[in-house]
Amino acid sequence: MLKFLARRLLLLLLSAVCITFVIFFLTNLQPNLRKVAKFEAGSRISDAEVTSWLQKNGYDRPFAVRYGEWLGVVPGWTGTNDEGAPVGRCIHAGADPASAPRYCGILQGDWGTSSVFKDSVGKIVATRLGLTGILMFWVMVTMVPISLAIGILAGMREGSRLDRALSTLSIASTSTPEYVSGVVLIVLFASSMTGLKWFKGSAASAMDGITFENFFLPVATIALYGIGYIARMTRASMTEVMTAQYIRTARLKGVSFRNVVLRHALRNALIAPFTVIMLQFPWLLNGVVITETLFNYKGFGWTLVQAAGNNDIQLLLGCSVCAVFVVLVTQLISDIGYAFLNPRIRIG
Amino acid sequence: MTPLNWSEILLAVALRLWPVWAALIATFALSIIFKRRLGLYGKLFDSTVGMIGFALVMFWAYTALFAPMIIDHDVLSQVGQMKNVVPGTPMPDGSGYYLLGGDHLGRDVFSRMVAGSSVVLQIAPLATLFAYMVGITLGLPAGYFGGRLDDGLSFLANLVLAFPVILLFYLLVTPEIVETGLPQYVAAVIFILPLLFLLLLLNSRYYVKPGFRNAAAAVILVAGGWTYLSLVSEKDTRIAFLPDALDWIHVPPNILIVFVSVIFVNAPTVFRIVRGLTLDIRTRDYVAAAQTRGEGPWYIMLWEILPNARGPLIVDFCLRIGYTTILLGTLGFFGLGLSPESPDWGSTINAGRKLLTIAPHPAFVPALALMSLVLGLNLLADGLREESLRD
């Protein structure tokens, strides 16, 4: 078991390095950097000036070295500016150059400064993640029980009327991406068209205080897409289990249908959906970005859009690392959890 | 002219769509008559769910096909007085109605929705097809040979899957990336796979008949190679080696990057499915029989394993077109890749969402369109799965 964990962790680390490298590469392409130079030093500067600005700010060195610096395994660059004062990656404006650390990458906790929000990336990401965390919490609280219940109810009697109704519902829900369900929900419940106006079409006020009125629609929007998917997975798993020979054994032992489902089928049927729920995270993130943009809720997803839209390299890198980290950790949890849920693998 | 009421609007819309109805009725009539002779496709007409799904999908397919006949207003022309007007509003010059209203720039929502269907239905199935080519060409050997090849490819696939899709889009679908020529390089690699696939398919089976093999290979190489070069080469970009006169396919770089990134997102999942199916089928006796008569690995993969994996793959293909449609919508929703003028559904939803609480119809109409197409594809897949499991 320990060996398995160690192997998984090693693989996770390797994936993290590969992915951050790719992200770093894509965000630090020449055109992006030139755009940064124009943003910082004025949009009308000549190509030669752009090149010299890049050189002065340490962007001309080999790509691998810059990646190492950003990661914090290569010492930050140092040099002098036009006035002859020492500058460098790790020397912040107004700070004493002598006391600056040699390494300053994400490993040291220095995530850089956002050019849009003029604040430390670490701080921005932490606050925004907090806001998104609240949203995700409510999404999970509504989505998981509802979808599991739908899946199990539909799967326990395959082909029944209940199954058909719930299955069609799930299919409809998986066919409705967040930007569609968001629009439809707003039109139905928050627009002048139907005039219902039960909920608010914006969740901007939810950042100060969550109410049912301002938070219901965003939560419902994200949950709706997920419910269908998880419910279908659960149903598939449940129908498969219900046709298994051991369920017949249980039934012919005289176990009541209720206990066949609860005691014999449920645990076996939930192994697959567990993995599915865990692997949904990368894709729930999608929903978060869309929903936060649509409802103007300034969480992690909204920040990601701002960073990408404004070529804020440091912030975009910070957000990406966070997102990838979340995904990789959930993958790890899913692997380990699967092993624990399934006695066949646990004993090995 | 007086504005139309809802029933008049519906009637008018239905009338505009007459070629679609005609084609749909013809398709269904022919299919139901011959359903017992049409294999799995025919069996689809035994399942209500499958038929509804098929009808929805074909509705949009025919709409896309007949779009030029259906559209009644130019999709780009803006009419000042028609900004955000409600459905059924007559044109100021009396030349007809905005059947489903006007958007924030005064364009016809109905015509844009119809035009949008042809954008979506051009890109989504084709991108999915290429994702399949990539997934199959890599998944078959990974599953069949196993070992280090499998480890390496699976690691790569998992790596791509660990990227949140939206992040990948924001990183890949940018003008800066287009400027570097990266999408064209990637496309150069991806588009050669179908060619490779065809040649392998041919050679693995017909190497015992060299005459036929050589002739067919020559045809594939000339026709396929030319198509490939035309696809990859584009004037005024990093890869522009083919003279203009010979370059018969023009893909604007911003569409190409959308195409490439959608393939990139889908291919790893297809890879995993194909790999899983291969792992299962390669233990069958007919594979062992092929091995014992000395068949090459590619013959076994392409002619013994792949045809027997087709059931689950066809079902997944339908689902995946739906997913790709959603992805394209996502790209449009964030204004990535496609031009803001483009009538595709995602971009239209994006343009309409700002005024959602005041004028809902410009976003609502494409949203419903997208949902119904994806729903159709999902129902179709469900029907196919159910029917293929029966009997």
Next chain:
Amino acid sequence: MSDTSTWDPSKPILEIENLSISFFTRLREIPAVMDFSCTVMPGEAMGLVGESGCGKSTVALAVMRDLGKNGRIVGGSIRFKGRDLTRMSDEDLRHIRGSEIAMIYQEPMASLNPAMRIGAQLAEVPMIHEGMAKDEAWALARQIVADVRLPDPDRILRAYPHQLSGGQQQRIVIAMALMSKPALLILDEPTTALDVTVEAGIVDLVKDLGAKYGTSMLFISHNLGLVLDVCDRLCVMYSGEAVETGAVADVFDRMQHPYTQALFRSIPLPGADKNARPLISIPGNFPLPHERPPGCNFGPRCSYFAKGLCDAAEVPMVRVAGHDRHDTRCLRVAEIDWQAAPAARAGQGRSEIGPVVLKMDDVKKYYEVSGGMFGGGARKVVKANETLSFEAHEGETLAIVGESGCGKSTFAKVLMGLETATSGRIMLYDRDIQNTPIEKRSTETVSGVQMVFQNPFDTLNPSMTVGRQIIRALEIFGQGKDDKERADRMLELLDVVKLPRAFAERMPRQLSGGQKQRVGIARAFAGGAKIVVADEPVSALDVSVQAAVTDLLMEIQRKNRTTLLFISHDLSIVRYLSDRVMVMYLGHVVELGTTDQVFAPPYHPYTEALLSAVPIADTRVEKKRIVLEGDIPSAMNPPPGCPFQTRCRWKARVSPAGLCEREMPPMRVLAGGHQIKCHLSDTELASMEPVIKIAAE
């Protein structure tokens, strides 16, 4: 329970009358069982015999009232202790299931819940039906587990199903059925998924427990030998109908239905020989449920068929006069002379054995596997084949006998070149092919060594026509100059395997199992194979088809003078068709000799047990009962010394004591080149008695 007090124990416990069951599909109603009647008395064991698709399992499920969504009882009654099960409410049924009627299934692994401990699954039964407390129920479970002769019951109760071997799992399923001492036990092919020596133990257990608890049994099997072992009475089914029912001795020796007679004539019995007394296969095919002929279902395949009589109307069941409750569904029962010997078929002369074509010399095949699912643990070596040495001659049939894990499949792979041996030499004629994987072998070598596979449903590519698959083999083997020539050759091959030429255009799913197997044979012989490895080619087929496919294989072999390596676990068929026999156990050849040598003493102790374990459908045969302890050890973790020492009953007679645990016995050559790998002294070997004796008539 409710009515048991009013039920009179001298009345039948189960009475099925005119039962008809249908399955309903979209297109049509498919009758699965028609007009089925049978009676089981208390303490009686009733056998239900028939080929696959005859409806025997459907009857069992109908008794349990578990026919699924599509199945429905459309007529007749099933009375259990006088109460009609077909009209019982779900709630009442639930009380009967598991407590009064219990069922044991074919696949033990699939019958146990993988996520529940064995103890919990067992204890559940009395907790539901008798409201027993948990502790009490577990104690009872422990006792029953000991009753089914499982070692270390406490450990087993805490284990999960996957931690037990197949034989142990089946014992647990039996224990589960016995938890509330049911009055009726239904066994649906309980040993089909198990090895023969393990099967023997289970059969013994079932018989003993049946006697101990006084349980009535409904025993479903396709194996007549097993039914003879276990049952008092039997009912033979064909195509949804009972065709003959009666006491075992009556049906076996004084059969009154042509189908029963044909069935017995198509299975090899001891003493039968392929050259002297060939098997008689039943012509034609099993009718599909919706294509049953009018009148007698067996009519079209029956050698006593009378036009106008047998196909006129439904045939009723009639009582045979002078027998004890013996019924038959035949109109001509009185006219047929049942004791007449079958029309003698011209026996083929024994074919000449030619020179050596294949020689294996000390071949070893080891695999390295990593231990455990998590990739950790030391790498283990699996010794799949150890010191394999033998010769095979032209035109000879060499049978390779063994149970699962004996290394026969690995042997086939090495010979075919799909794997290369770890060491040793394989000579084909005078070519050394040991280190040549299949990609590097010449076309001649590849087409010279071919294989016929076990599973007919898996042997043909489901998405290619039959003709295309044979033509492909011809293309690969470089046969024929052009497509036309190859197409002609393909049609000739179809003729050779006695399939209509029209089958060339068919897809494999349109063929029956036996027909598919014939195509597989045609494909193997496409390149004029010199050596054909047949890996259990008929074990998955129905008995009536087995004989025909076996005969075909022999016929082609005789014509082409092919060397046939016949891999099988079925000793009856091995004895019937092979010239020499090689017995394998855990990767070792433990005995090698001519058929007569191997089937007569002295035996290797394993061969002796194997011979005793095989059920034989002949009342004249007297067998010595030798039941092996435990299961076959895993090839991953073989015992030290002799591989068979953990289960050997002769071990105590070897001196010095403990030799078997320490040392691998040498291969001893006895008289006539008969080889045995055993430590037993010559005198001990000589003292062995024959396992099978045929009583004088």
